[in-house]
Amino acid sequence: MLCNVSSFQGREASPLKTSLMQAGKSRRMRKLENKGTARNRRQQPIKTKKIVKTADSVLGPGKLAPNFSLNSTPDQKVSLNDFRGQPVILAFYPADWSPVCTDQLSLYAMVMPEFKKFNAELLAISVDNIWSHLAFAKDRKLNFPVLADFEPKGSISRKYGAYKEKIGESARALFVIDDKGIIRWSHLSPDGINPGADGILSALENLNKAQPAEKS
Amino acid sequence: MSGTTTVAQKRTTGKTLLEPTTKEITEKYQAPKLEIPVTPERDHVEGAVSAALTLVEYGDYQCPFCGAAYPEVKKVQKELGSELRFVFRNFPLTNMHEHAMNAAETAEAASAQGKFWPMHDFLYEHQATLGDTSVALGYAKKLGLDTQRFEREIAQHMYQKRVKDDFMGGVRSGVNGTPTFYVNGVRHDGDAVAKALVEALNQTKK
Numbered sequence: 425m426l427c428n429v430s431s432f433q434g435r436e437a438s439p440l441k442t443s444l445m446q447a448g449k450s451r452r453m454r455k456l457e458n459k460g461t462a463r464n465r466r467q468q469p470i471k472t473k474k475i476v477k478t479a480d481s482v483l484g485p486g487k488l489a490p491n492f493s494l495n496s497t498p499d500q501k502v503s504l505n506d507f508r509g510q511p512v513i514l515a516f517y518p519a520d521w522s523p524v525c526t527d528q529l530s531l532y533a534m535v536m537p538e539f540k541k542f543n544a545e546l547l548a549i550s551v552d553n554i555w556s557h558l559a560f561a562k563d564r565k566l567n568f569p570v571l572a573d574f575e576p577k578g579s580i581s582r583k584y585g586a587y588k589e590k591i592g593e594s595a596r597a598l599f600v601i602d603d604k605g606i607i608r609w610s611h612l613s614p615d616g617i618n619p620g621a622d623g624i625l626s627a628l629e630n631l632n633k634a635q636p637a638e639k640s
Numbered sequence: 641m642s643g644t645t646t647v648a649q650k651r652t653t654g655k656t657l658l659e660p661t662t663k664e665i666t667e668k669y670q671a672p673k674l675e676i677p678v679t680p681e682r683d684h685v686e687g688a689v690s691a692a693l694t695l696v697e698y699g700d701y702q703c704p705f706c707g708a709a710y711p712e713v714k715k716v717q718k719e720l721g722s723e724l725r726f727v728f729r730n731f732p733l734t735n736m737h738e739h740a741m742n743a744a745e746t747a748e749a750a751s752a753q754g755k756f757w758p759m760h761d762f763l764y765e766h767q768a769t770l771g772d773t774s775v776a777l778g779y780a781k782k783l784g785l786d787t788q789r790f791e792r793e794i795a796q797h798m799y800q801k802r803v804k805d806d807f808m809g810g811v812r813s814g815v816n817g818t819p820t821f822y823v824n825g826v827r828h829d830g831d832a833v834a835k836a837l838v839e840a841l842n843q844t845k846k
Binding site (some may be wrong): 528530531533534535538564565618619620621622625 | 672675733734735736807808811812813814815816817
């Protein structure tokens with residue numbers, strides 16, 4: 425088996441990789457600002473119909489993160505509001521199983537100690553059912569809740585603008601939510617692209633910088 | 641969905657790319673940058689320290705994909721000769737590869753006695769035997785290392801912090817799997833094969 429989800433699916437395509445996150449100060453923002461000029465450099469114009477519904481609809485910074493209550497085990501629910509007072513990372517992803525030996529969530533499991541330095545909680549969400557999630561989390565040694573947006577299917581993903589209607593899966597979207605439940609950073613990757621963890625860590629750092637005086 | 645984006649990207653990267661499959665691909669993509677600069681005092685550098693071209697690999701000794709990339713890097717080094725310095729950093733995917741951390745520490749222990757590159761090469765050439773530490777120990781003996789010190793330092797995890805530091809530096813630079821290469825400080829998103837790597841390296845000269 426291959427060792428790496430991005431080599432397998434995304435790396436070849438990744439020059440097309442894009443980040444349509446709508447947040448603040450990182451290099452990704454500059455990309456967004458360059459959108460117009462980048463397009464002008466191309467010889468042929470891009471048809472406007474290519475522009476994205478999904479990307480535009482991903483909830484951006486400044487918005488109150490919609491609350492949810494989803495199953496993490498067959499008899500346990502996790503609510504976003506349970507974590508008020510600490511940062512939360514939401515990782516929506518398309519599907520539990522992929523035929524490679526590591527993936528985005530495995531990487532996050534390894535980076536978890538770094539997230540914890542910011543007192544941040546990570547919640548992964550897909551439309552797979554809870555039994556699939558349990559097996560998947562065990563197999564990949566995931567050390568954070570994996571939530572089932574299963575019934576009604578994709579309803580929470582939709583609220584975050586992170587649902588692909590035609591395919592019926594969550595989009596690969598990341599959100600960093602602050603201690604007051606406000607979205608402070610969001611990012612949408614094409615499905616084949618493993619976004620890594622650098623964006624999340626930068627967003628968590630900016631969280632602390634932006635609000636030095638405030639304490640909840 | 642096909643067409644313009646692919647054409648434009650082909651021109652800038654010189655590679656054939658997969659066609660965009662999702663609607664959201666509308667922007668010009670910029671690869672992540674290497675956040676931790678190469679420092680010859682700390683890094684494992686093969687080739688002239690002052691070479692114009694730098695190839696950095698984040699790798700895992702147990703990862704079969706890295707094993708496949710290993711001879712490709714050798715080809716790149718042969719082709720570019722003194723123009724290139726190659727840097728290896730650790731990115732052990734320890735939750736998937738049970739021997740990856742030990743292997744990384746083994747190479748670092750050899751490094752402490754000035755034999756990083758021979759051990760690095762040996763480990764990649766003997767990936768199948770990584771579970772058996774006596775194999776690397778035998779090679780350490782052959783290299784003339786102080787094997788008592790070598791074994792003790794591995795057992796005491798003397799270099800585990802360094803390996804973890806490499807890993808976190810990689811995470812900050814956008815490493816999302818192994819192997820991940822950086823060509824003169826920019827992540828190489830093409831294939832991990834000699835031809836693509838040489839092309840990418842040569843392009844930075846322009």
